[in-house]
Amino acid sequence: MPPRAVWDGVTDRSCYRQREVERRDRLADAARAGDWSAVFGWLDANPGLVNVGRVGGSSGYTVLHQAAWHGTDVGTAERLLDLGAWRTLRAGSGERAIDIAERRGHRHLVSMLRPVIRHPVPPDVLGGLQRQLHALVEQRAGELIRKHAARLPQLGPLTELENPQFWFPVPRMYGGFSYRLDGMELVVDSWCRVVGGSGQTHRVMADGIQLVESGWG
Known part of the structure; x- marks a missing residue:
């Protein structure tokens, strides 16, 4: 892959x-x-x-x-x-x-x-996923995002990649967010590598976010 x-x-x-x-x-x-x-x-x-x-x-x-x-x-x-x-x-x-x-x-x-879409997601669903992902990033690393004026991820490119997975490193976080498309949802792992047990896994849906696992890493 x-x-x-x-x-x-x-x-x-x-x-x-x-x-x-x-x-x-x-x-x-x-x-x-x-x-x-x-x-x-x-x-x-x-x-x-x-x-x-x-x-x-x-x-x-x-x-x-x-x-x-x-x-x-x-x-x-x-x-x-x-x-x-x-x-x-x-x-x-x-x-x-x-x-x-x-x-x-x-x-x-x-x-x-013209975009070649390998993983079709309806525009309204993709927009919802993007908004929820941004909310999760804000929740986990909002201060750093604002301090360094980081551009939050666009999800369009996920749909055209053979492997629909991205890594989003956050400035000065010593970590970041790994997110992948899973059907009509995202699976998101986030962590700071200098803080033990900071890892969290979330499932992101167009209308909400669910914490799946925490305390790893």
């Missing part, structure tokens, strides 16, 4: 070493400029950056959003998708890559950017 994906919610540049911030800035600069040779140079060496934007950036654009904005050729977009770019990921405006391409009139990209 493919490894779980990572939801990178960090917006506070002080949470990273300067070298990491600069690396992400250069990738974001290259994508914004439409310099795809430079983009793939960075992504070939750092494939885990394909779904992240500039740290602290307001647009929330990843390389796929930028490709849609520029109206890049089909081959470039296909290569980004092959690297694991998420079609369902929404930028700060709420737009997916397909929405940006349609708005900009880049019809040649629309079919390719």
Whole structure:
């Protein structure tokens, strides 16, 4: 089974070493400029950056959003998708890559950017799950989330992954939240690795949260 994906919610540049911030800035600069040779140079060496934007950036654009904005050729977009770019990921405006391409009139990209859903969940259920997950994160780590202005997870990408599981590391928590799709529900494990017995497992439904187990870890 493919490894779980990572939801990178960090917006506070002080949470990273300067070298990491600069690396992400250069990738974001290259994508914004439409310099795809430079983009793939960075992504070939750092494939885990394909779904992240500039740290602290307001647009929330990843390389796929930028490709849609520029109206890049089909081959470039296909290569980004092959690297694991998420079609369902929404930028700060709420737009997916397909929405940006349609708005900009880049019809040649629309079919390719249409999300391929492996785990269908009705929109109202997915929205409910996302709200409940955010409530759980607030309950468990709200102070850290607010202090570092972390972006909470979008659940759309869960539905397009072969392995519908994510890891959401919370800045300065020394841990975070592992969440996976289980039918129309989520199973969420959360812990702080420097606090013994802090582990909790919850089942998240569209209309509520149930504590399943606590005290582990």
